[in-house]
Amino acid sequence: MRKKSLGFYFLTSGILVLYFFVLQVLYNTNKSVYYAGIGLLIAVFGYFVFKDSKKVWEYLSSIKLAVSILVYLAIATIIGTLVLQNVEPARYLQHYSESFYKFIKLLSLDDTYHSIWFMFLVGLLNINLLFCTFEKLPFKKNKTGFFLIHLSIFFIVLGGTISAKYGIKGYMHFHVGETHNDFNLTKYNTMLDKKKNLDFGVRLDKFEVEYYPPDYRVYVYTRKSTDRDFGKPYSFKAEDGKEYKVREANAKLKIEKFFRDYKQQEILKHDENGVPGAEVLLKSEGNTISGLFFDTAGRDRFFLPNGEGLVVFKWEKPKTKKDIDESIREKFILTVTCPEDNKTIDVKLHKRYDFSSNYIVEVDDFVPSFSIDTKTGKVVSNGDNPDNPALHLIFINKKTGEKTDHWTFQNFPEFSHGKKIPDGCSVKFLYIPTLKDKPIYIVSHDGTVLEVVNSKIKREFQLKDNAIDFGKYKIVFKRFEPKATFELKEISASDKFNNPVVKVIWEQNGNKKELEFSAKDKKATFLNNGKVALLLRDKNTDPKAYRSYVSVIKDGKVVKKHVIEVNNPLVYGGYYFYQSNYDPKDPNYSGISVAKDPGVYIVYLGFFMLTLGGILRFYFKM
Amino acid sequence: MITLIENFSRINTLLAALIWVYFIAFVIYTVSLFSKSKGLYTFGRLTLFIGFLINGYLIIQRWMEAGRPPFKTFYESLIFASFCIILVYLVIELFRKVKIVGAASILMALGSLLFAVVKVDVEIINLPPALQSGWFIPHVVIYFVGYGALAVSFATGVLYLFFPDKIELKGDSAWSNFLINALGGEVIDLEEFTHQLIVVGFTFLNLGLLTGSLWAKFAWGDYWFWDPKENWSLITWLIYITYFHLRYIKGWRGRKAVIFAIIGFLAVVFTYLGMSVLPTASMSEHVYTGS
Numbered sequence: 045m046r047k048k049s050l051g052f053y054f055l056t057s058g059i060l061v062l063y064f065f066v067l068q069v070l071y072n073t074n075k076s077v078y079y080a081g082i083g084l085l086i087a088v089f090g091y092f093v094f095k096d097s098k099k100v101w102e103y104l105s106s107i108k109l110a111v112s113i114l115v116y117l118a119i120a121t122i123i124g125t126l127v128l129q130n131v132e133p134a135r136y137l138q139h140y141s142e143s144f145y146k147f148i149k150l151l152s153l154d155d156t157y158h159s160i161w162f163m164f165l166v167g168l169l170n171i172n173l174l175f176c177t178f179e180k181l182p183f184k185k186n187k188t189g190f191f192l193i194h195l196s197i198f199f200i201v202l203g204g205t206i207s208a209k210y211g212i213k214g215y216m217h218f219h220v221g222e223t224h225n226d227f228n229l230t231k232y233n234t235m236l237d238k239k240k241n242l243d244f245g246v247r248l249d250k251f252e253v254e255y256y257p258p259d260y261r262v263y264v265y266t267r268k269s270t271d272r273d274f275g276k277p278y279s280f281k282a283e284d285g286k287e288y289k290v291r292e293a294n295a296k297l298k299i300e301k302f303f304r305d306y307k308q309q310e311i312l313k314h315d316e317n318g319v320p321g322a323e324v325l326l327k328s329e330g331n332t333i334s335g336l337f338f339d340t341a342g343r344d345r346f347f348l349p350n351g352e353g354l355v356v357f358k359w360e361k362p363k364t365k366k367d368i369d370e371s372i373r374e375k376f377i378l379t380v381t382c383p384e385d386n387k388t389i390d391v392k393l394h395k396r397y398d399f400s401s402n403y404i405v406e407v408d409d410f411v412p413s414f415s416i417d418t419k420t421g422k423v424v425s426n427g428d429n430p431d432n433p434a435l436h437l438i439f440i441n442k443k444t445g446e447k448t449d450h451w452t453f454q455n456f457p458e459f460s461h462g463k464k465i466p467d468g469c470s471v472k473f474l475y476i477p478t479l480k481d482k483p484i485y486i487v488s489h490d491g492t493v494l495e496v497v498n499s500k501i502k503r504e505f506q507l508k509d510n511a512i513d514f515g516k517y518k519i520v521f522k523r524f525e526p527k528a529t530f531e532l533k534e535i536s537a538s539d540k541f542n543n544p545v546v547k548v549i550w551e552q553n554g555n556k557k558e559l560e561f562s563a564k565d566k567k568a569t570f571l572n573n574g575k576v577a578l579l580l581r582d583k584n585t586d587p588k589a590y591r592s593y594v595s596v597i598k599d600g601k602v603v604k605k606h607v608i609e610v611n612n613p614l615v616y617g618g619y620y621f622y623q624s625n626y627d628p629k630d631p632n633y634s635g636i637s638v639a640k641d642p643g644v645y646i647v648y649l650g651f652f653m654l655t656l657g658g659i660l661r662f663y664f665k666m
Numbered sequence: 667m668i669t670l671i672e673n674f675s676r677i678n679t680l681l682a683a684l685i686w687v688y689f690i691a692f693v694i695y696t697v698s699l700f701s702k703s704k705g706l707y708t709f710g711r712l713t714l715f716i717g718f719l720i721n722g723y724l725i726i727q728r729w730m731e732a733g734r735p736p737f738k739t740f741y742e743s744l745i746f747a748s749f750c751i752i753l754v755y756l757v758i759e760l761f762r763k764v765k766i767v768g769a770a771s772i773l774m775a776l777g778s779l780l781f782a783v784v785k786v787d788v789e790i791i792n793l794p795p796a797l798q799s800g801w802f803i804p805h806v807v808i809y810f811v812g813y814g815a816l817a818v819s820f821a822t823g824v825l826y827l828f829f830p831d832k833i834e835l836k837g838d839s840a841w842s843n844f845l846i847n848a849l850g851g852e853v854i855d856l857e858e859f860t861h862q863l864i865v866v867g868f869t870f871l872n873l874g875l876l877t878g879s880l881w882a883k884f885a886w887g888d889y890w891f892w893d894p895k896e897n898w899s900l901i902t903w904l905i906y907i908t909y910f911h912l913r914y915i916k917g918w919r920g921r922k923a924v925i926f927a928i929i930g931f932l933a934v935v936f937t938y939l940g941m942s943v944l945p946t947a948s949m950s951e952h953v954y955t956g957s
Contacts, residue, residue, distance in 0.1 A: 050915065111911050118904040125894045125901075125946050139945065157892045204890070213887070256792050278676075279789060291676045589795050610795035611885045622887045623795075639887040647889055651879055655872040662865040 053108040054115070060168065061116050064161035069150055071160050105175035113169045120165060124156030130232045155232075158208075170201055189661025196653035203646030214240055214638040215624075223247040223597060227638050244603070244617055250593040251634040253626060256584035258541050260302065260563060262548060265577040266292040279583060282546045293576050295552035306545035306562065307537040310336045310530040312523060320359035320489065321528030328517035336530055341377050341390055342474050348514065354479040355512075355519060359526070361488040369499055372484050375476040376410065376435055378452075382469040400467040402442055409436035412475070414453065423451070423461075433475035439466050485512060489524040546580050590623050592634045608636065618642075673786045680724055681745070681779070687717040688748075688776050695769040699848045707765065714772065718756060721749045721775075732790040737806045739791060740939075744782035746806075747938075748775035750814030754863075758818065763850035764859075770821035781939075801881035808877060812870025813934055819863035820931035823924045826856035830921060857920055860927055861913065868906050875899070894946045898937035905930040 063085065070078035092100050103109060127148060128136060136145045136154065152159035177194045180187055214227040215235065225245040229238040260282045265274035280288040282302040290297055312323045320339040324346070325332055337344060337357035345356045354372075362368045379388045382400045389397055391407045399405040413426035414434035423436070433454045440447050451461035452473045465471060478484070483502065486494040491507040511520040534547075544563040549556055550571060561569050561580050568577040589609055596604040596616050606614040614621040618640050625635025660666040674682065694710035701707075724745055728736035736742040755771035758764065793802075829845060849856075878896075879889035890896060909926040912918045941947050 050918070107911050107914055111908055111915070114904050114908040114911070118901050118908070121897050121901050121904065124892070125897045125944055128946055129892065157897075276787075276789075583789075584792060586792055587795065588792070589798070611799040613884060613887070620883075620887055622885075624887075637887055641888070644883060644889055648876075648879065651872075651876040655869070655876050658865075658869050658872055662869065 048103075048106075048108070050108045050111065053106060054112040056103075057109060057112045057116065057168070061161070061165060064164040065151060067164065068152055068159060068161040072150055072152060101175065104172060105179040106172075107176070109172050110169070110176065113165065113172060117165055117169060120156065120162055123153065124162075127153045127156065129157075130155055166201055170198055173197055186666055188666045189657045189659075189664070192653045192657025193661060196650045196657055198650075199653060200647050200650035203643040203648075203650055206643030206646060207641050208643075210642050212240060212638070212640040216246070216621075216636045216638060218248040218251070218592070218634045218636055219630075220248050220251055220632040220634075230637075242617070242619070243598075245597040246614075246616075246621065246636075247595045247597055248592055248634055249595055250591075251626070251632060252591045252593075253587050253631070254589040254591070256586060256588045258582045259584040260541070260544050260546070260580060261583050262297065262299065262546060263579040263581060264290050264293070264297065265568070265579070266290070267575055269573070269575060274577060277579075282544075282580065290576075293552060293572060295550060295576070297578075298549040298551070300547040300549055300558070301534070302547075303534065303536040303543070303545045305536050305538040305540055305542040307535055307543070308532045309334065309535050309537075311533045312336055312525055312528055313531050314525055314527060315529035316527055318525075318527045318529040321525045321530070322357050322487075322489070322521055323523040323525075325520040325522055326517060327520060338528070338530075341375055342476055345476065345478075347479070349517065351479070351482065352514070353483045353485060355485045355487060357488075358486050359489050359524075361490070361492045361494065362486060365499070368486070368494070368496060368501070371486055372478055372496060372499075374478040376407065377474040377476065378405075378407075378435070379472040379474070380469060381471070382467060396440075399439060400469050403439045403466050404442060406438040406440060407435065408438050408449070410434070410475075411436075412477075414451070430475055430477050433473070434461075435473050435475075437471070441466075487512075487521065489526070491521075541582070544580060544582075548578070550578070587626075590626050590634070592623055592636065594621070669784050670780060673783050676788075677783055677786055678724070678788070680720060680727070681783070684717060684720045684724060685776065685779050685783070687713060687720060688752075688772055688779065691717055692769060692772040692776065695765055695772060699765055699769065700844070702847060707763070710765075710768075711759070714752065714768070715756070718749070718752045721745065721752065725749060734793050735803050735806070737802070737810075738793060738797070739787045739789075740785040741782050741787040743806075743810070743938075744778050744785065746810055747813060747817075748778040748782075750810045751775045751778065751817045752814075753811070754814040754818050754866075762852065762854070764848075764854070765850065766825060766848040767818065767822055767859075770825065771818050774817050774821060796885050799881060799885060801877055801884070805874060805877045805881055808870050809874040812867045812874060813938065815863050815867035815870065816931050816934050819860050819867060820928060822856055822860040822863060823927045823931070826860055826924050827921065827928075829856060857924060860924060864906060864909065864927055864930070868903075868910075871899070871903060871906070875903070894944050895937065895941055898933065898941070902930060902933040902937055905933050 063081075067078060067081050067085075070081050089100075128139065131154075133145070136148065140148065148154050151161070156162055173194045177191060177198075180190060183191060212229065213231070214229045216224050216227045218224065223245045224247075225243075226239045226241045229236040229240055261279035262282055263277040263279045265277045267274045275292075278290065278292075280286070280297060280299070282299055284299060284301055287296060287298045289295075312321050322337040323334070324337055325334050328349075335346065337346070339357060339359045344358070345354055347354055356372055358371050362371045376391045376393075377388060378391050378397075380386065380399060384401060391397060393407055393410060396404050396406045409423075411423060411425035411434050412428055412430040412432075414432045415424050415426040416422070417424045423434075426432070434451050437450045437452060438447050439450065448463040448466060450463055450465060452471050453459055453461075454473050454475050457470075457472050481498060484496045486496060487507070491510070493505050493507060493512060495502040495504070507521060509520075510522065511518045534545075537543075545560060546563075547558065547560045549558055551557075552572065557571070559569055559571075559578065561567070561578065563580045563582065566579075566581070568579045570577050592608040594606055594608055594614060595602045596606070596614070604614075604616055606616075608614050608621055608623045610623050613623075620639045620641075622637045622639070623634070624637040627633040627635075691710055691714040694706060694713060698707045698710055725736055728742060728745070732738075737746060751771055752775050755768055759768060846852075882891060883889045905926060909923055909930055912923045912926055
């Protein structure tokens with residue numbers, strides 16, 4: 045008998061594959077005709093067996109049939125990677141025309157690997173390889189590899205079939221504290237309207253998301269002058285003293301200093317032209333704030349927490365009652381800037397002062413919290429808290445006596461209510477409050493403290509260990525300096541990344557530029573005519589781990605505790621529980637998917653047999 | 667091409683050095699095909715070995731810098747791929763001095779490195795939780811060693827198409843003298859040679875499949891997801907299986923089977939590099955990050 049060629053097998057199995065497609069169409073359109081189609085297939089098969097069973101056996105156990113089925117299977121698998129699988133109809137219609145989508149649906153190409161025709165193809169391969177295996181019987185030692193390999197495929201397909209038939213997949217929505225003893229069934233990641241009960245409960249005790257530690261970097265974006273968009277950025281770690289080459293821009297980037305929690309702090313400094321100053325710390329439990337006092341209006345006092353009192357710094361202890369009153373009274377400081385002259389005046393209510401070449405000013409009224417009564421349209425104060433201090437000024441023309449009035453605001457120096465300030469001048473107003481019915485502590489450089497309430501001296505004492513102790517907190521006078529000023533120093537106020545700021549030196553074509561930018565404002569710094577952009581940001585904003593701390597509860601008792609992580613599911617009662625979702629908006633939510641798969645071990649056995657069989661067959665000729 | 671030239675200036679100096687070393691090794695191997703000088707060939711082997719060490723150092727350097735295995739981005743994996751190709755060839759060379767296969771292998775390693783330069787991505791990306799697993803290293807290393815063997819099998823397969831006959835030592839023409847020198851002065855059947863390399867590569871593919879299925883079960887809850895990358899590894903596997911069976915069919919061993927072997931490696935390349943062009947790529951868990 046002449047052997048059939050490979051072409052014959054490709055042709056005949058190709059016809060079979062086409063028939064599988066017909067069966068698929070029938071399955072999708074008319075089930076009863078589909079069963080008739082299967083009946084026809086069996087009948088034709090029966091006819092061939094009846095006619096010449098030997099030939100049928102020869103056909104089904106042919107290695108050429110194996111080759112053709114393998115090629116068809118490969119093509120089928122390729123199709124499944126070219127057509128979108130198991131997505132919503134809308135997405136198909138986005139990519140394909142409606143008629144093509146109908147065609148896809150008709151042949152179940154939207155779910156290629158679970159379609160009937162694919163199953164038949166896999167089934168045919170299995171029949172073929174089982175026949176091949178029978179053909180090789182009886183078993184001999186030198187055929188071990190062959191049997192292992194061919195049976196492995198059978199096991200893998202068998203395991204897969206069991207998984208598909210008896211496997212369960214589901215999903216559980218958890219909030220911390222909840223116990224669930226059922227879950228929603230799912231299919232291909234879509235929820236089914238079905239629940240499955242468990243004979244035990246799972247409780248979520250705690251859920252946490254761990255992030256990678258912050259890694260602040262300077263991102264350098266570059267583009268050519270002809271480009272519209274920036275290319276991929278390069279990032280350089282913001283580490284003090286590091287110097288990097290930026291090849292694209294032919295430049296050097298030096299990280300001068302990186303601040304985790306950037307703050308500008310005033311540092312007391314000796315200055316021959318300065319005023320008396322003091323460095324002070326406010327210490328409370330676990331917290332220290334530093335500040336400076338200067339014996340000058342506006343910088344000489346500090347309110348204690350909750351308005352319990354006021355601390356005033358006076359270089360020399362005030363001797364007379366007049367001195368004391370003068371030291372602690374409330375003050376209105378007016379800074380006048382005119383084209384010809386600038387001056388700062390410590391003004392009092394209802395007094396007149398020389399203002400400019402043509403005007404004098406009368407200080408008419410003060411409100412601690414400026415507001416306008418909506419009914420009367422008159423200026424009133426919104427209480428005594430000085431949250432919006434305003435001063436009413438009246439400018440009087442020296443020659444004509446004509447008056448113009450004006451409200452000036454401490455918090456909004458640009459804004460004015462009323463007429464314009466005359467003579468092209470501008471004013472800045474600073475309100476320095478004082479305190480009534482509460483103690484005022486006047487501290488002087490020799491360590492003497494006067495405690496004054498409503499202008500009366502209550503007691504006089506010395507600083508103890510340079511401090512006044514108020515119980516919950518204390519004020520420490522660290523240093524007194526007779527002639528002082530301050531300089532601003534940039535510091536990191538804490539180890540936390542509250543306000544990351546970096547100072548860099550950008551060196552290009554011999555020019556050095558000092559730049560400073562913050563991660564908080566997320567603004568790029570442009571250089572080199574917009575061809576370079578620098579940005580400071582945290583590279584590590586992605587989660588490192590999700591952890592669900594769960595307890596398994598059976599008959600009211602906790603029988604198992606486990607921390608579910610990705611790659612570390614909870615295994616209990618034949619079920620696997622996986623970390624599969626979280627909600628960035630709800631830190632108490634954890635999404636757990638559930639799987640029970642009785643076929644998996646058979647599949648693993650198959651994979652193992654395949655690997656082992658291959659090694660035996662190829663390397664040991666077994 | 668423009669990207670390649672542009673990027674060349676911005677890559678790691680060591681990577682640029684490695685490319686030059688491999689290139690020099692390639693030139694020496696090619697010249698030694700036409701020369702019987704043992705010294706020249708030894709010099710070529712030495713150059714290649716130095717390149718191999720630099721390649722290994724690059725991987726270790728990146729590993730330390732990133733604090734994780736350097737198999738996350740295309741850039742990282744391409745450097746590892748070139749390492750694996752040369753590794754496989756160096757092992758072969760211990761047994762057979764097949765210089766021409768050496769030249770072809772170095773060329774492929776170079777191709778991989780030049781592609782890394784195009785895809786250059788010096789940014790270190792953190793591992794997402796799914797990749798933080800004990801399976802990550804074995805799974806990737808097994809596949810890449812397998813890919814390395816299959817890459818060399820591709821080289822020998824293509825060579826077989828040019829020199830299909832068994833080379834006998836007794837040949838005395840200039841042509842057979844060249845072949846004997848190029849193939850290491852021994853009787854060699856390139857078709858069988860290709861087959862043996864595919865056997866090695868295929869064994870690693872099976873091991874990779876086994877580790878991958880175990881890992882997937884622990885990370886995602888299923889051993890097989892019909893993920894595009896998985897599907898293409900299945901396609902690759904089917905092609906090689908077809909190749910093995912074809913060799914048992916009379917009249918199909920040789921040229922026709924080797925063509926299947928070559929198609930098989932092209933499928934490997936597509937599985938490795940081509941996933942992002944698939945319309946189904948968005949559904950894949952296997953697409954490399956970093957364009």
